[in-house]
Amino acid sequence: MSLKEELRFLRAELAEARATDVQTLAGKLKESCFSCTRCAKCCRGAFGDNTVAVFPGEVREIMAASGKAWFEVAVPPESDDFDAQGNRHAFEWVLRRTPGGDCIFLEGGRCTIYEARPHICRTYPFRLDSGAIESYDCEGLGACSTSTDDLLSLAEALKARLIRELEESIALLEQFEPFEQGMRSGGQYIVVHDSEGSKYVRRSADGSYSFCRHPGAISG
Numbered sequence: 001m002s003l004k005e006e007l008r009f010l011r012a013e014l015a016e017a018r019a020t021d022v023q024t025l026a027g028k029l030k031e032s033c034f035s036c037t038r039c040a041k042c043c044r045g046a047f048g049d050n051t052v053a054v055f056p057g058e059v060r061e062i063m064a065a066s067g068k069a070w071f072e073v074a075v076p077p078e079s080d081d082f083d084a085q086g087n088r089h090a091f092e093w094v095l096r097r098t099p100g101g102d103c104i105f106l107e108g109g110r111c112t113i114y115e116a117r118p119h120i121c122r123t124y125p126f127r128l129d130s131g132a133i134e135s136y137d138c139e140g141l142g143a144c145s146t147s148t149d150d151l152l153s154l155a156e157a158l159k160a161r162l163i164r165e166l167e168e169s170i171a172l173l174e175q176f177e178p179f180e181q182g183m184r185s186g187g188q189y190i191v192v193h194d195s196e197g198s199k200y201v202r203r204s205a206d207g208s209y210s211f212c213r214h215p216g217a218i219s220g
Helices: 003-018 020-028 054-066 118-123 148-175
Strands: 088-091 093-095 128-130 132-135 190-192 197-203 209-211
Touching: 003 148, 020 132, 020 148, 054 093, 118 128, 118 148, 128 148, 148 190
Parallel strands: 088 190
Antiparallel strands: 128 132, 190 197, 197 209
């Protein structure tokens, strides 16, 4: 699929997403009998993959809520894509985790950025794929104690997430800078492609990250 075709497809999906009926979606969610048990297992690395992808706007919202700097909140995700100069290329960002794999914003079993938490966290264990509800393993499935208001809130969050994901994907592709594929060979940068363009990141020997002064980069 060409870039033009992919953009056309995503824009059509976005139009459908915006037309999603929240009441109907809430009715489908009711069938899952979901209620969050606040076990926080989805935030802990010991219980499976808890990677949380975040968009630039979400990073800044968390920065404002937590007082942390960009790389204290999010880092480039792992990737096997390299350009001809050996620089690694990645897409979007992921929340930082502790060395043990837990979300850094989990303290005492509670989220410290709850009001600013990302879309993925607001909608777990669900996601929308072409209008269909998909779910992940979660102790809350089958609990059957969610109120009508909570179901509506969850349905609205799922719709908002899908719209945001499609908008971000469209913006990313509109600004995407193609690169010649290469192999890992000691490149200087990690190039993160997101909805704001390409951001150039350097990782130091001590594992810390910083934005590089490079066309298209942002200041640290």
